[in-house]
Amino acid sequence: MDTIVLLTLTGLGLAALYFLVASGLSLVFGLADVLNFAHGLFLGVGAYATWWAAGNLPGAGADGLGFLVAVAFGVAAGTLVAVLVELVLIRPLYSRTIEQVLVTVGLSLAGVALLQATWGADARPFPRPDWTRQVTSILGANVPNGGLLLIIAAVVVLGALLAFLRWTRYGLVIRAGVENREMVTALGIDVRKAFTLVFAIGGAAAALAGALGGVYFGTVSPGQGGSLLIFAFIVVVIGGMGSVVGSAYAAVAVGLLQQFVNYYGTSGLGDVCVVGLLAVVLLLRPQGIAGKVATA
Amino acid sequence: MTEVKSPEVPAPPAAVPDELTPGPGRWHGLRPFLPLVALAVAAILPYSTLHLPGVFEGPVNSPGTLQLLAICLVFGGLAAGYDLLFGRTGMLSFGHALYFAAGVYGTDILVTRAGLPLWQAAVLTVTGGTILAALLGAVALRTVGIAFAMVTLAFAQVGAILVARDFGGLTGGEEGLPLDVSGLPEGLVGVTNTVNLYWLALAYLAVVVFVVHRVSGSPTGRVLAGLRDDERRIGVLGLDPYRFKLVAFTLAGGLAAAGGVVYVLIVGGASPHITSSELTLSLLVMVVLGGPGTRWGPVLGGILYMYLDHRLIAFGTSDAVDALPAFLSRPLSQPLFVLGTVFILAVYFFPGGLASLAPRLALLRHSLRAPSRPR
Numbered sequence: 001m002d003t004i005v006l007l008t009l010t011g012l013g014l015a016a017l018y019f020l021v022a023s024g025l026s027l028v029f030g031l032a033d034v035l036n037f038a039h040g041l042f043l044g045v046g047a048y049a050t051w052w053a054a055g056n057l058p059g060a061g062a063d064g065l066g067f068l069v070a071v072a073f074g075v076a077a078g079t080l081v082a083v084l085v086e087l088v089l090i091r092p093l094y095s096r097t098i099e100q101v102l103v104t105v106g107l108s109l110a111g112v113a114l115l116q117a118t119w120g121a122d123a124r125p126f127p128r129p130d131w132t133r134q135v136t137s138i139l140g141a142n143v144p145n146g147g148l149l150l151i152i153a154a155v156v157v158l159g160a161l162l163a164f165l166r167w168t169r170y171g172l173v174i175r176a177g178v179e180n181r182e183m184v185t186a187l188g189i190d191v192r193k194a195f196t197l198v199f200a201i202g203g204a205a206a207a208l209a210g211a212l213g214g215v216y217f218g219t220v221s222p223g224q225g226g227s228l229l230i231f232a233f234i235v236v237v238i239g240g241m242g243s244v245v246g247s248a249y250a251a252v253a254v255g256l257l258q259q260f261v262n263y264y265g266t267s268g269l270g271d272v273c274v275v276g277l278l279a280v281v282l283l284l285r286p287q288g289i290a291g292k293v294a295t296a
Numbered sequence: 297m298t299e300v301k302s303p304e305v306p307a308p309p310a311a312v313p314d315e316l317t318p319g320p321g322r323w324h325g326l327r328p329f330l331p332l333v334a335l336a337v338a339a340i341l342p343y344s345t346l347h348l349p350g351v352f353e354g355p356v357n358s359p360g361t362l363q364l365l366a367i368c369l370v371f372g373g374l375a376a377g378y379d380l381l382f383g384r385t386g387m388l389s390f391g392h393a394l395y396f397a398a399g400v401y402g403t404d405i406l407v408t409r410a411g412l413p414l415w416q417a418a419v420l421t422v423t424g425g426t427i428l429a430a431l432l433g434a435v436a437l438r439t440v441g442i443a444f445a446m447v448t449l450a451f452a453q454v455g456a457i458l459v460a461r462d463f464g465g466l467t468g469g470e471e472g473l474p475l476d477v478s479g480l481p482e483g484l485v486g487v488t489n490t491v492n493l494y495w496l497a498l499a500y501l502a503v504v505v506f507v508v509h510r511v512s513g514s515p516t517g518r519v520l521a522g523l524r525d526d527e528r529r530i531g532v533l534g535l536d537p538y539r540f541k542l543v544a545f546t547l548a549g550g551l552a553a554a555g556g557v558v559y560v561l562i563v564g565g566a567s568p569h570i571t572s573s574e575l576t577l578s579l580l581v582m583v584v585l586g587g588p589g590t591r592w593g594p595v596l597g598g599i600l601y602m603y604l605d606h607r608l609i610a611f612g613t614s615d616a617v618d619a620l621p622a623f624l625s626r627p628l629s630q631p632l633f634v635l636g637t638v639f640i641l642a643v644y645f646f647p648g649g650l651a652s653l654a655p656r657l658a659l660l661r662h663s664l665r666a667p668s669r670p671r
Contacts, residue, residue: 029442033442035442035445035446037577089640092644097441097442098388099643099647101388101442101445102580102584102639102643103640103643103644105577105580105581105639106581106636106637106639106640106643107636107640108577108636109574109577109578109581109632109633109635109636109639110632110633110635110636110637110639110640111636112632113627113630113631113632113633113636114627114630114633116630117626117627117629117630117633118626118627226573226574230449230450230453230573233446233449233450234446234450236446237439237443237446237447237450241442241443266461266463267461268457268458268460268461268463271453271454271457272454272457272458275450275451275453275454278447278450279435279447282435282438282439282443282447283435283438
């Protein structure tokens with residue numbers, strides 16, 4: 001029993017990480033049709049900015065309030081980079097989907113190389129508060145606190161995103177834009193502002209994933225974003241492009257499946273099963289769980 | 297190619313864009329033979345002892361240089377095969393590394409673990425790689441556009457996981473699998489025989505260019521170009537886009553697997569980094585840098601990319617770069633940073649890649665020679 005609880009909770013922790021990356025990807029793709037390969041870069045920027053702030057920024061540290069400041073700095077840095085990427089690189093190429101993908105591909109290659117050039121290719125120990133190293137006993141299972149932190153953060157982000165999409169004017173514009181961009185433009189609303197906003201939200205969520213993922217794994221390395229990104233893509237496709245709720249369901253399914261199969265089967269089999277799940281979903285329901293609707 | 301059922305496929309008028317029509321010139325008549333001349337020059341290159349300081353480390357016929365050239369040629373062929381998908385059919389596949397890796401690991405495992413002779417291993421591997429491409433393509437092509445890109449990426453990721461986790465102890469995991477050379481033909485083993493591998497790579501490149509050229513000139517190729525430009529219209533004409541795309545996907549997969557067979561012989565083993573999505577991304581970079589949908593662009597792009605990827609490491613550790621301040625020298629010592637930046641700039645400022653440079657320069661020269669009338 002305690003094994004199952006432990007696997008469920010660590011699987012949910014993994015799912016939380018996937019959701020944080022995938023929610024932004026999904027919104028960006030749903031609204032702006034941009035497949036953002038540079039999303040892993042935002043994650044890396046968030047992780048490295050948090051790591052840097054904890055060591056160098058006055059007022060920030062590895063513990064207590066200082067850690068909050070460090071994470072806030074990391075999220076701010078990730079958001080800033082995302083907005084800059086959107087304004088400088090993506091905006092001139094709107095409606096040219098392939099070129100946008102190519103630019104984000106180039107950006108992901110160059111950006112990861114830049115991180116590697118600045119801080120080296122080796123993994124660095126991540127500053128984390130002491131309590132995240134300990135475990136909490138839930139139903140007889142000792143669950144690492146870092147994973148619980150991820151779950152809580154993902155639930156908060158999910159709630160905030162849904163509230164934003166449901167009850168604010170910009171949320172309305174984004175939902176309408178995902179459904180029919182031309183119509184929104186025709187009504188005289190500048191959708192491009194919404195694009196920038198969606199990039200900012202996605203960048204912030206990815207940076208948060210980077211910072212908390214650093215806490216969860218205990219290290220930070222330049223390639224971390226890339227390997228997470230592939231599973232985030234899978235989550236986005238399974239969940240349905242443009243749907244935040246779909247991403248959440250898909251992230252939970254993928255995280256749990258991966259964790260359970262990796263434990264009960266051979267290590268690595270879980271990753272293969274996830275792709276099998278993707279193939280099944282595509283064969284039975286090509287538009288994903290939720291289809292192209294920004295549900296709120 | 298059994299899918300071409302109707303000979304009455306409406307062939308578009310064989311219009312050659314203006315920039316591709318050769319201008320009147322002294323060398324005009326020689327143009328069709330230029331590829332053959334280039335092939336002949338490349339074939340006799342190993343007999344030259346030319347020393348090009350800064351370009352190569354040793355003379356041209358030294359084993360190290362020949363190996364570098366052979367790798368460049370293989371990637372030129374790979375990029376040309378990938379262009380069949382990306383540039384000519386408009387399919388953005390992010391999983392092409394899988395079929396290349398299938399060729400590399402398939403040959404390596406069959407020769408090293410199963411002890412098969414090379415030709416059997418090569419035939420089995422290319423057949424297997426083609427079947428794999430057909431099966432996975434049949435699933436992936438149920439999606440279109442960006443979703444297709446993600447699905448192919450996911451399939452390639454499975455390949456990377458299978459290789460890295462080393463199920464059944466076949467692939468050697470992270471360590472890679474050195475090729476057992478004892479069963480190979482004499483002429484392909486050893487440093488002194490690098491020149492044979494070079495010729496093998498050249499032959500591979502020539503075959504790929506020939507195949508891609510023939511396919512794109514055939515009725516099937518016209519349908520593929522139509523799919524790239526307007527898929528719905530092809531459907532309205534009564535042709536099944538799915539089948540044609542599957543043909544292109546399978547063919548490109550088979551060509552990539554064949555490239556893997558050549559590559560494993562040149563490098564003498566398989567290592568897991570060739571299964572990574574980064575390899576597909578670099579194929580994409582090669583094609584876009586060279587010029588998608590052109591005959592020579594992807595080949596040039598592939599050769600140049602691999603050359604730079606190898607030589608920029610030496611460049612990054614050279615004195616000239618070390619003398620720069622740290623914030624410049626560190627990024628410059630990362631080949632991927634340089635190539636990624638060049639790639640982004642190319643997407644913005646040279647959408648046609650290297651292949652579009654010649655007409656652009658001709659245009660520039662033309663306008664310089666004859667000053668345009670004041671507006």
